[in-house]
Amino acid sequence: MRSGLSLYIHIPFCASLCDYCDFFSVTKSSVSDNYIDKFIEAVVADINYQIDFFNIKNIPTVYIGGGTPSVLGKRISVLLDALNRILKFSPVEFTVEANPESAAEEFLAACKDAGVNRLSLGVQTFNRKARNAVCRPGEAGSLHKQLSLASRFFPGALSVDFITGLPYQNKKIVLDDIKHLLDFDPSHISLYSLTVEEGTPLEKKINEKKVKLPGSEKSDLLWLAARDALAENGFNQYEVSNFSRNGKECLHNIRYWRMQGWLGAGPSASGTVINDEEGTAKRFTYIHDIDEYIKAPVIQSAIFEELDRAALIRESLLMGFRYCKGPDEDVFLRRFGQNIEDCIPKTISRWREKGYFEGMTMKKELMLFLNSFLSEAFIELDANQSAWLP
DSSP states (O other): BBBEEEEEEEOESSSSSOOOSSSSSGGGSSSOOHHHHHHHHHHHHHHHHHHHHTOOOEEEEEEEEEOOOOGGGGGHHHHEEEEEETTHHHHEEEEEEEEEGGGGGGHHHHHTTOOOOOEEEEEEEHHHHHHHTTOOOHHHHHHHHHHHHHHHHHHTTTTEEESSSSSTHHHHHHHHHHHHHTTOOSEEEEEEEOOOOTTTTHHHHTTTTSSSOOOOHHHHHHHHHHHHHHTTOEEEEEETTTEESSOOOHHHHHHHOOOOOOOOOOOOOEEEETTTTTTTEEEEESSSSSHHHOOOOOOGSSEEEEEEEHHHHHHHHHHHHTTTOOOOOOHHHHHSOOOHHHHHHHHHHHHHHHHHTTTEEEEEGGGGGHHHHHHHHHHHHHHHHHHHOO
């Protein structure tokens, strides 16, 4: 029997599509309630099949994202009740994403009653001009009302997403946003710098000069200002883009960063099942097609990819160094039969000498240089494969 794997469920429905987002979703208004019911049935069948297929012992953490799960409204209870009937479903942490404009009281109550113990709310910014520029729905007044409601249902368990580098943002707007967020006592904040994804409406608007973003240098300064404001208010940076009160880190995401394996259900969802004995993994990804998923939700319809030893070492370093404690050295040694320093000795030594590292972790204030470190590490890794490949 395989030990526990986390579970991610992708809900591919949104009230509207934001210009910067490249996650797979369709507008809820384009489908019927019956169609959504069929989708939920397919998701539950998929999860049950994966548990048997991979012989899963338990599911320690669950994250329902998207898309926008809160657009399901009270229908979320159909999914949650079905999940709770799964024998091996007993998560320590159970997170559901929501957007303020659709996180109505009946949705929040359904989540709370079904055992959800963490809510992730996509606020991004309170600034009206910045929201409108990227087609983000919701008004500031409504955001305040919904945040107050969400914090009442999930006191001490409210996570908020926030973005810097949006059109019209300046330092004052960003700091005002942080101040507004803190009024609702979130325990966790994900702080992202806007990335313009290829093929998104935002990219097109920028190319057509309909939207102007802050330059990269200004965008970095905005993110740093927000980071410093969070630190001043008692939030610990425990990953490149994630901050929390003490003891309120996202356990589900930590399992990603430490490459502990997870299942994925729903169109576009991906899972990774690791073979610790061989130091390899299987990854499966569903196509971006709800109709096909409903027709054949079992895992055989997914696209499979084999991660060999070299690929899994690379990914373990890529994900692990994002985390404040670095990669799990004991797991790395057990999985690959070597220490991390055996794989990239020169890079580790050089960055320690520069004062960027303490042990196997990058200093929090220097995490902006993580990509440079990883680039150098991968060059060394590729050049010395004979030293660490069997």
